[in-house]
Amino acid sequence: MGVLTRAVRNVSRRKMRTFLVIIALSLSMAIMISIPAGIMANQKAAQSIIENYNNTITSMQEEINKTSTLIEISASSRRGMFFGTPSGMPFPGFGQEEAFINATVVDEISTIEGVKDIVPFLEVSSEETTEDTMSTPRGSFTISRPVYTITGVCLKSTLIDNYSILPTNVIDGRNLIEGDSGVIGISLNLSDYYSVYVGDKLKVYGETFKVVGIYNSTARTVYMNITDAQRITNNIGNVTRLDVYAQGISYVNSIADVIEAAYPELYVTTYEDRLANLERTQAMYETTLENAESTISQTQAVAFQEILIAIVATSLIVLFMMLYTVRERTKEIGILKAIGFSNWNVMIQFILEGILLSAMAGGVGALIGIVGAPVISSLLLPSVNPFSAQQPGFPRQNINFGTALSQSVTVTPDLQTLLLAFGVFLLLGALGSLYPAWRAARTSPMEALRYE
Template sequence: MALRSIMGNKLRSALTMLGMIIGVSSVIILVSIAEGSAQNVTSQINQLGTNLLTINTFGTDVALSDGKIDELSKLNGVKAVAPVIQGRVNVKKDRTASQVSLTGTNAAYSTVRDVLVSQGRFITDLDIEYRQKIAVIGADTAATFFGMENPVGQYLQIEGTSFKVVGVLASKGSSLGQSGDNVVIVPLSTGQRLVKSTTINQVFLQGKSENQMDFVMNEVEIKMASFFPSKSDSYSVMNQKDLMDTMSSVSNTMTMMLGGIASISLLVGGIGIMNIMLVSVSERTKEIGIRKAIGAKRRDVLLQFLIEAVVLSGVGGIIGILAGIGLGEILSSLLSLTVSFTSTVILSSFLFSLAVGVIFGVFPANKASKLNPIQALRYE
């Protein structure tokens, strides 16, 4: 009887369900976009390297010498150390000229920063020792100066000096607003000559295990304090895990906020269901009177109206899930957004829609079940 009543008023039932459809699809789309954004940021941070500590010093009086870097590499829990010297250099080949980011580093950099070589090889310790004029270039740099040609074995002019290209990096894309593909990597000793500075102000350390990172960071901070006593403001030690935790906290807050905003439309949909059910009780007062007069108990009437409310919210929830996934996929392709659908979000939004149907359906159903059969039969 509940289902017949719904089918008998198709347009009204469809409009009633519309609130639930919009509510459920809104929750799924907004939360999935928020979670997709969080995953995108996490993957960008991971591109910087895993189990990573970054030491930055400010000024020439707190520069990291080879001896200090060697001491850092011998700390417990440290897997590899990559000192870095950076700058901007003029790169030229034939008639093509451009300014490119230069990184002077050692062989461990590829492991520490999770850098992969798609062609050729990376820098070796021998290249640093013999101050070789060789370069490993990023994917964008390779495309700019060599087009479709294989750059390995060819030469580039860096600040007027000829460098042999020995490798091309696999494309990493942009990471936290910085392109990792428009770069030239040279041996540390050669890089110091190019930027005309021997000062090393940045060192990357990779820990052996993720579980040991807090311990390693503590050891590094103690060692840095012994290197530069009373100069704690002149250097910083950053743990990638701290950055991840901060971003995760921001993402969770954003997800909850968007989910909460979308849930308001579910409540509005619930109010719509209650409104229509109250109208339905008024319309069918005589029918309720007849049912009670021929033996229907209070729970029978209560159950009939409650089933109607739950079916309206349940069907609306199912359509809302399909609409949410469909619209999410469309937005993902049109706006190049990362959308992450999870079964938890989909199931939660559906169960929430059912709960809304039950909660907002109880009052009209209760009102119908309490009607006096004599008064109901006389109702016009």
């Protein structure tokens, strides 16, 4: 009959009390493991966002550097802002009618001194629309928007080879090539949306196209020959965007000036504009990240307070439970001391009971925490994911921060947190029962034996 066996018997013979205490303590334990798990999940999400942001900025920077001789001309303002602004839209055509440039402009621009190549694009929204839910800091709302965007590309091999006008990340099938007609390349997202794969047919504006390639993108887009796009959308002779390439960087400003003077209705964007856009984008995202970091700091402060409350609550529950137990078992203490138990033996008995209760509650709490961490942390922390508000995307680069940000954060306590919390819990059990055990130990055996 060891002291542990006696502790187990004592804890188990008062079933209802033990049950209630375990429930109360296990909630503390669940909080102690769920909150750090929530914080860690937040930090992981923040890290992922920062990495995503850095990669995006780097790739944008690289692209801008590579396209220093590019002058973009579009019929509407949004094309010039394709790197994203707070007012930028994730899909062309969303909330705005397409505006066109007549193809004759191409011939006129080609005569300007210093112009090397002109690549025309026709970007049109699909006829079919879909209902999408958007999350914003002000709440969620449903919007109706086109299912996909059609991008008509001039498939001349000299242009395809020299400029990045087609998606480069083809994951199945092939890319479009010169002479292609009646065929399309679609994004992975669209392929999943329609369950259409390489070799399958897809009806676009009433005409059937064969899918020859699928490229990796979170946006829903269709690439096709510009002639096909103009025909099916009834836009023969129209384009929505022109990429004008200068013979050298020294020609860029003069070409841009001429075009702006000749066609004031068109929006002209040069390397410098794009650089300015990039800086604005950087500034905007840095503000967003600062806000996010501030949110995380606030969340951590709240979490710290809540964990502190859980620790204090655990200690108090154990303390009062054990004080009550010591009072209730005063006579037993008297008996133990009368038959030769030392003060230390008596103390150990009660401390062990406190630890045992904590261990049992810790086990139950760990289970509750593992299963309920997402719910508990979302209830107790101001926001599990401070980035849940969707941000404008970047369709041109197929980078959509909104998607990355809205990814659900997995709140799962790791083994290290579990073991640490369990250790702290046992320590609290021991500390909480220290004073009651000390009181028990210094009880006079004669007085204790008289206690009824």
